[in-house]
Amino acid sequence: MPQQSAVKRALGYIEIHGPGNWRTLPKNAGLQRCGKSCRLRWTNYLRPDIRRGRFSFEEEETIIQLHSILGNKWSAIAGRLPGRTDNEIKNYWNTHIRKRLLRNGIDPVTHAPRLDYLDLSALLSQTLCNSSLLNVSSLLGSTQPALLNPELLRLVNTLLTPKQENPEMVLQYLQQNQLVPLQQTGQLQNKNGDPTNSCGPFLNQTVPIMQANVEAGLLMNMTNSLSCTSSQENSILSNQGGYMQYCSSNIPTIPEVEENLNVEALNNGNRNFGMNSVMSTPLSSPVPMNSSSTFINGSSTEDERESYSSMFKFEIPEGFDFDEFM
C-alpha cells in the first residue's frame, strides 16, 4: 500500500474527526504507525498551519532571547513563534544557533560570554598584524576550545584592560612571555629572521600609530569581538534596566570602555561601529519579542549573518597610514 495514499487517508481522517483520537487513527487510516507516532507526525510535519522554510532573522533573535529566559522550554518558545513547532525550533537551535553562539564565544546554556569558547587564536593573529611570528596557536595548546591556555586568557585580559591599552605594554607582555622574539633593537623579526618584513616594522612603528589611532579604535573593536560578536548576540546581553547586557570579570563592559576611551576619536574611524548600534535591543519584557533593534533585514541568509559577526572583528581604522606602515 503506497505510503502517499496512507498519508492522504490519515489527513482525511483528521479532517473529518479532527486532531486527536490518535489511538484509533492508524487503525482506521490503515497506517503502520502507533497513535503516538501519528500525533507527532501531525504536530511536527503534517499540520497545515506549519510554517516551513528558513527561520527569519527576527525569528532567530526571538528564539535566542526566549531561550535566554526560558532555557530549553521548546514548546514555550514555539508558542511565541506562530507556525513553528517545538521540534523544529529545537533542531534549529542545536544545528545552527548553538554552534554560532559557541563560535562567538557565548555559552549557549547560560548565554554568558566564554573566552574559552572563542576562537582566540584567529582573533589575536588578526589583531596583531596577522603575524606569523606570533605563536598564538601554541598558546592554545590544544585544538579543543575548552582547554584554553591560561596564558592566553591573561594576554587577552591584558589587551582588554582599558588601563593597559598602551600597545607598548602589549608588546612588552608578548616579549616577556616569549610570544615574540626579543630583539636588542626592539625590532621584531619574522621566522626567517628578516627584520624588514611587513610585520617587523609594523610592530616597531605600531606604538605611535596605535597611540594615535589604534589605541581607541582597535581596542574597541577587539572588545566588540569578544563581548559583542554579532548584533544577534548583542540583543541578549544581561537584563539591566530593560536592556540585556553580558557581564564578565575579564571583559570590560561597554560603558566602561566608553568611559576610558575617547569616543569621538573612535567614531572618526568607526562611524558604523557606534556602541549605540550594538547595544540597542530593549528587553523590558520577554514578549512580544519583535524588537526592531539590530536587524539588518528580515531575510538575511546565514552567510550574511556570519558576516555581521565578522564585522566586529578587528579592523584597521580609517586614519591608519599604510604607506607609513609599509
Place this chain on the structure above:
DNA sequence: AACTTTTACAACCGCATCATT
C-alpha cells in the same frame, strides 16, 4: 567517480503530567 564525513531534520523514546473512570 567513489568514498568518507558532515549537516540538517524528521522521527523515536522515555518520562512527566493531565484527564477520565
Place this chain on the structure above:
DNA sequence: AAATGATGCGGTTGTAAAAGT
C-alpha cells in the same frame, strides 16, 4: 484515592542529502 490511558515535552537517534577528499 488509585488506576489507566492520552497527551505533552525534551533528549536522542537515524538517515538522506550535501560537502569534502
